[in-house]
Amino acid sequence: MTQLTITTTQNVAINFDHASIGERILAFVLDMIIKALYVTAVYFLMRVFEVNTPLSTLDYWSQTSVYLLLFLPAIFYTLFFEMFMQGQTPGKRALKIKVIKVDGYQATAGDFLIRWVFRLIDLMLSSGVIGVLSIMLTDKKQRLGDLVAGTAVISTKQSVRFSQTIFQEMEVDYIPTYPQVISLSDNDIRIVKEALKNIRLTHDKVLLQQLTEKVEAVMGAPNKSETQLKFIATVLADYNHYTQQM
Structure with a gap:
């Protein structure tokens, strides 16, 4: 195919x-x-x-x-x-x-x-x-x-390779930061994860800025983290936390 x-x-x-x-x-x-x-x-x-x-x-x-x-x-x-x-x-x-x-x-x-x-x-x-x-x-x-x-x-x-999925292991006592992540879809999260992987490989600050602004806009929540990388990583972790509770 x-x-x-x-x-x-x-x-x-x-x-x-x-x-x-x-x-x-x-x-x-x-x-x-x-x-x-x-x-x-x-x-x-x-x-x-x-x-x-x-x-x-x-x-x-x-x-x-x-x-x-x-x-x-x-x-x-x-x-x-x-x-x-x-x-x-x-x-x-x-x-x-x-x-x-x-x-x-x-x-x-x-x-x-x-x-x-x-x-x-x-x-x-x-x-x-x-x-x-x-x-x-x-x-x-x-x-x-x-x-x-x-x-x-x-x-x-x-x-899909396991590394390409949105799943990640979560700590039992994990406390989420952004409840607004539930407004994102699985497809959105997969895209965010792939973009984050690309950013870490290329150190593309422009892409990181664009990704952060896009995620903030879709969720309707500002970045509370000390860095943009931390913000994106937290969004991914929060989404996994909430979806694994369903």
């Missing part, structure tokens, strides 16, 4: 395995099956209870409005799940793939909305031909919606 290289805002290159076309198609099919089951269940339940409910007394357009309202979960299925499952739908989760920003950070609600709108072109109007061709012809394997939103679909099954 080929890799997708993402350069973060801290100029750290991180490699991900991009999701294959087969994985994306299969995830799409699984999601369609779930949506079809939901729509079928709603339709038959409404037909069963139609005679015994006020619905049967409504005019055609009113009944259509009720059905449309009940089918909204199927219409907004992909948008809803990608927003609230951090770039995954049930189908994507089953195939262990997810949507991320090409800079390595978590995609925003706006990014997911753009991808969802462009499904009309990528998948619906062209029967998936445009989406498949775009994935095949672009370097980062993006459909049109991904290109516009600045996102990519990666595989979360790639093997």
Whole structure:
């Protein structure tokens, strides 16, 4: 499987395995099956209870409005799940793939909305031909919606060296300094750890300053440590402390 290289805002290159076309198609099919089951269940339940409910007394357009309202979960299925499952739908989760920003950070609600709108072109109007061709012809394997939103679909099954993970051993009596670290994601912490490793190798003070300012801004917490290096190291330790308590 080929890799997708993402350069973060801290100029750290991180490699991900991009999701294959087969994985994306299969995830799409699984999601369609779930949506079809939901729509079928709603339709038959409404037909069963139609005679015994006020619905049967409504005019055609009113009944259509009720059905449309009940089918909204199927219409907004992909948008809803990608927003609230951090770039995954049930189908994507089953195939262990997810949507991320090409800079390595978590995609925003706006990014997911753009991808969802462009499904009309990528998948619906062209029967998936445009989406498949775009994935095949672009370097980062993006459909049109991904290109516009600045996102990519990666595989979360790639093997990662232990030194590249966010895990680190913690002392039992460790006392955290920054409870705000819980606002960071695993992906953010992985990027911070890689950047810190690069800083220690190159002694890049500019990168350290940029990293510190970025982490402070995302967490909404100022540096309380005596040095920027100590601040970043503390953030990593605090994140591990809180996540290991969950």
